[in-house]
Amino acid sequence: xxxxxxxxxxxxxxxxxxxxxxxxxxxxxxxxxxxxxxxxxxxxxxxxxxxxxxxxxxxxxxxxxxxxxxxxxxx
Amino acid sequence: xxxxxxxxxxxxxxxxxxxxxxxxxxxxxxxxxxxxxxxxxxxxxxxxxxxxxxxxxxxxxxxxxxxxxxxxxxxxxxxxxxxxxxxxxxxxxxxxxxxxxxxxxxxxxxxxxxxxxxxxxxxxxxxxxxxxxxxxxxxxxxxxxxxxxxxxxxxxxxxxxxxxxxxxxxxxxxxxxxxxxxxxxxxxxxxxxxxxxxxxxxxxxxxxxxxxxxxxxxxxxxxxxxxxxxxxxxxxxxxxxxxxxxxxxxxxxxxxxxxxxxxxxxxxxxxxxxxxxxxxxxxxxxxxxxxxxxxxxxxxxxxxxxxxxxxxxxxxxxxxxxxxxxxxxxxxxxxxxxxxxxxxxxxxxxxxxxxxxxxxxxxxxxxxxxxxxxxxxxxxxxxxxxxxxxxxxxxxxxxxxxxxxxxxxxxxxxxxxxxxxxxxxxxxxxxxxxxxxxxxxxxxxxxxxxxxxxxxxxxxxxxxxxxxxxxxxxxxxxxxxxxxxxxxxxxxxxxxxxxxxxxxxxxxxxxxxxxxxxxxxxxxxxxxxxxxxxxxxxxxxxxxxxxxxxxx
Numbered sequence: 001x002x003x004x005x006x007x008x009x010x011x012x013x014x015x016x017x018x019x020x021x022x023x024x025x026x027x028x029x030x031x032x033x034x035x036x037x038x039x040x041x042x043x044x045x046x047x048x049x050x051x052x053x054x055x056x057x058x059x060x061x062x063x064x065x066x067x068x069x070x071x072x073x074x075x
Numbered sequence: 076x077x078x079x080x081x082x083x084x085x086x087x088x089x090x091x092x093x094x095x096x097x098x099x100x101x102x103x104x105x106x107x108x109x110x111x112x113x114x115x116x117x118x119x120x121x122x123x124x125x126x127x128x129x130x131x132x133x134x135x136x137x138x139x140x141x142x143x144x145x146x147x148x149x150x151x152x153x154x155x156x157x158x159x160x161x162x163x164x165x166x167x168x169x170x171x172x173x174x175x176x177x178x179x180x181x182x183x184x185x186x187x188x189x190x191x192x193x194x195x196x197x198x199x200x201x202x203x204x205x206x207x208x209x210x211x212x213x214x215x216x217x218x219x220x221x222x223x224x225x226x227x228x229x230x231x232x233x234x235x236x237x238x239x240x241x242x243x244x245x246x247x248x249x250x251x252x253x254x255x256x257x258x259x260x261x262x263x264x265x266x267x268x269x270x271x272x273x274x275x276x277x278x279x280x281x282x283x284x285x286x287x288x289x290x291x292x293x294x295x296x297x298x299x300x301x302x303x304x305x306x307x308x309x310x311x312x313x314x315x316x317x318x319x320x321x322x323x324x325x326x327x328x329x330x331x332x333x334x335x336x337x338x339x340x341x342x343x344x345x346x347x348x349x350x351x352x353x354x355x356x357x358x359x360x361x362x363x364x365x366x367x368x369x370x371x372x373x374x375x376x377x378x379x380x381x382x383x384x385x386x387x388x389x390x391x392x393x394x395x396x397x398x399x400x401x402x403x404x405x406x407x408x409x410x411x412x413x414x415x416x417x418x419x420x421x422x423x424x425x426x427x428x429x430x431x432x433x434x435x436x437x438x439x440x441x442x443x444x445x446x447x448x449x450x451x452x453x454x455x456x457x458x459x460x461x462x463x464x465x466x467x468x469x470x471x472x473x474x475x476x477x478x479x480x481x482x483x484x485x486x487x488x489x490x491x492x493x494x495x496x497x498x499x500x501x502x503x504x505x506x507x508x509x510x511x512x513x514x515x516x517x518x519x520x521x522x523x524x525x526x527x528x529x530x531x532x533x534x535x536x537x538x539x540x541x542x543x544x545x546x547x548x549x550x551x552x553x554x555x556x557x558x559x560x561x562x563x564x565x566x567x568x569x570x571x572x573x574x575x576x577x578x579x580x581x582x583x584x585x586x587x588x589x590x591x592x593x594x595x596x597x598x599x600x601x602x603x604x605x606x607x608x609x610x611x612x613x614x615x616x617x618x619x620x621x622x623x624x625x626x627x
Contacts, residue, residue: 012116034112037249041113045255053244 001047001073005065008042023062039065047073101274104143104175105129106136109151109184110251117262122270139174145270146175148183151250152210156203161210165217172221178497180273181224182265185211187233190241190252222480222497225269225426229253232260263419271421276487278323278402278422279376280354281315282367284385285329285336288406288413289348294331294339304345307410312347314417319352321425324374324436326355328366328383333358354439363390364397373443375548377488377584382420384413427481434525438549441521459553460616462519468559469622471505475514478526482545487584489546489556491577491592496531496543509534515559517550524549528559537573539601544577544588554612556591558619561608564601566621574599 006018013030015022022028025036040056043049043065049072051059059065103125105111111129118125130138134154139146155164168183175181188211191203211230218224233240236257246252253261286293289312292302304312319325325348329336336358340350350356355373357366363385371378379400385391386406395403404420406413417423449458469475480498483490496504504510515528527550531543546556567575577596579589595607 033249034110037245037251038113038116041245041255051244053247056244056248 001069002066004046005043005062005069008046009039009062009065012038012042020062025060043069049073099124101125101144101270102142103127103145103147104140105147105149106139106171107147107149108132108134108136108154109149110249111147111149113251113253113255113258114149114262114265117259118266121262121266136171139171141174141176143176143179145179145274146181147265148181150184151252152186152207156206161206161213164210165213169217169220177221177223179223180270181221182227182269183214183217183224184227184229184261185214187230187240189234189238222499223273225273227261227265227269229257229261232264233257236260267419267421268424272424272426275422276380276485277425278382279380280324280326280370280374281318281382281384282326282328282370283315283383284363284387284390284406285327285331285339285358287386287408288384291408291410294335299335299339299343302339302343305410307414309345309347311410311414311417314414316347316352318417318423322435323423324354324439325352326357326370327353328357328363328370330360330363331358354436362393362397364394367394367398367401373446374439375442375551379584380487382423384417386413435549438522438524441519442549444521445519455554456614456616462521462553464517464519464553464555464617466555466558466617466619467516467622468562468619469514469516471512472514472622473505475526476501476505476512479512479514479529482526482529482547483543486545486547487582488548488586489544489551489588489591490582490585491544491579491588492542493580493582493585494531494543494578504531513559513563515546515555517553517555528555530560530563532563532567534570534572537571539567539572539575541575541577546588548587551587553617554615555617557595557608557611558615558617560595561605561612562619562621564605564608568601568605573601575601575604 006023009015009023010018012035013022013028022030025031031039036059037056040051040059044051047069049069051068051072055068059068101124105115105127107130115127115129119127128140128143130136152164159167172181186207188204188207191207211226214226218226236254240254240257241252242254243252245254283289286295290302290304290308294302315325327336333356336356337350340346340348340353340356355370357370359366363383367378367381367383371381374381377400378398379402382402382404383391383394384404384406385394386408388405391403391405394401402420402422404413404416445458445462448461449455451458476498480496480501483494483496483501494500501512505512511530511532511534513530513532514526515530517524517527524547527547529543529545530541533540533542544556544560550556564575576599577592579592581589595604595611597603597607
């Protein structure tokens with residue numbers, strides 16, 4: 001699951017590798033609100049889950065994504 | 076059919092569609108007040124030939140790049156709703172369209188009417204919906220003024236998906252109200268339907284295999300009762316039938332016994348396609364490439380305008396090797412992917428419904444009889460005589476203009492200068508005093524073919540400049556182009572014309588027109604051209620009239 005999330009982020013943010021430091025909204029200016037929603041929609045489609053508006057706003061980095069996807073899959 | 080496409084996700088997309096890759100690059104100028112990144116992320120997966128330049132979010136649409144191959148207006152019309160009436164917004168939009176090169180394709184989205192559904196929860200008044208309804212209508216009408224404009228019908232696609240097409244969360248987070256599913260549908264529609272329909276010639280025929288393509292099983296082994304049609308096979312047959320209604324001709328090439336095939340088409344209870352839906356049925360053990368080439372000759376158009384569908388990769392590979400210019404589509408045994416691939420195959424979509432389908436179909440069958448007659452006759456003239464041809468030439472005939480415009484866009488083989496005039500260009504020439512548009516109709520004992528030829532001529536003192544000559548491929552081989560040009564040349568002579576210049580351009584498929592020109596255009600003197608035409612028309616048995624002569 002983590003690997004798939006990494007792949008999606010790497011592809012959308014056009015990163016070279018899954019670099020944890022760059023998979024953070026504060027550290028990476030390229031991760032803007034548009035890219036953020038693009039990542040969210042791709043993950044939603046991949047795992048067949050749905051995030052609410054506040055969840056979308058609260059996701060700050062890749063570890064938040066791991067945790068929330070895990071929660072939703074197991075819910 | 077849309078229901079099937081609704082099941083598409085970005086995951087199964089690459090299986091279901093034909094990702095477009097070729098050398099032809101299109102530069103898209105995206106003018107937007109709506110986030111376009113989501114749409115572009117799908118578009119660029121489906122078509123690798125598009126490059127994008129997009130404006131910043133600016134409701135005043137200041138940044139338009141004139142130098143583009145295609146304009147994509149991706150608009151959040153809600154931003155204008157409270158400020159302007161629909162008609163004033165259209166008038167303002169027109170002032171923005173002045174900034175672009177209107178000879179290039181223009182795409183503008185409309186807006187789903189039912190997205191403001193919550194309005195009705197609190198009051199019976201539906202002002203926003205009425206605004207949107209009127210605005211969508213006015214956008215449709217705008218197409219009459221801009222022949223290269225097409226509306227991206229968000230309203231239609233959203234209504235097919237239902238309320239799930241609206242994503243309140245996306246709207247809140249990013250001012251992007253389209254759901255992922257709707258975005259994908261729109262990307263598919265733009266890539267495989269709108270852009271090809273606006274930039275490439277449409278395909279004219281589909282040649283389809285039978286066993287394991289239109290049904291599951293082998294007719295010769297499993298028998299009439301042993302073959303199985305899945306729900307998707309039924310949908311595939313329905314899709315082919317709908318394509319036929321929209322002007323694509325159908326034919327069969329199958330390694331089967333012909334009697335079995337006819338029996339199947341006439342009697343099978345689940346079959347949607349019937350014998351009369353196919354112009355040609357080639358059920359034999361000959362090579363399919365040979366069958367297809369012979370059909371192309373009888374259809375009287377090039378194989379590059381044909382799509383071949385088969386489940387057998389070896390068969391597809393063989394046909395492709397023998398006929399490199401043909402388009403091919405791989406069928407799968409269950410029919411599911413076949414139907415998706417077919418519905419998403421580019422060059423099958425047309426912007427306007429083809430009004431002449433029936434006429435063309437009849438003409439092709441009549442052509443077969445003409446060819447039989449030709450075989451029986453010893454020379455061309457006695458064959459032509461047996462047809463009792465009547466050729467009529469019209470001058471600036473208003474009722475033909477729509478057909479004139481259509482021919483300019485559809486004709487590829489006998490299209491001398493490839494001008495592809497817009498509707499506005501045609502109208503303008505019809506009204507200008509120094510322009511003449513001659514249209515040619517043809518009928519014979521087998522069929523009335525309607526308008527099959529057009530000449531655009533500009534007069535300048537003693538010079539006639541022939542800007543364009545178009546002939547439908549159905550009419551070729553009967554010297555109609557010579558006979559009609561001769562009567563026109565005589566008319567030009569009576570107007571005092573001495574010199575004739577004929578514009579021509581070499582294109583990918585217009586060799587027949589250029590060959591014709593080489594034969595008759597030996598000098599620019601009108602009398603020389605007349606001489607050449609007279610030589611070619613010795614003992615020509617067709618009757619050629621001016622439209623007004625016939626009426627008298």
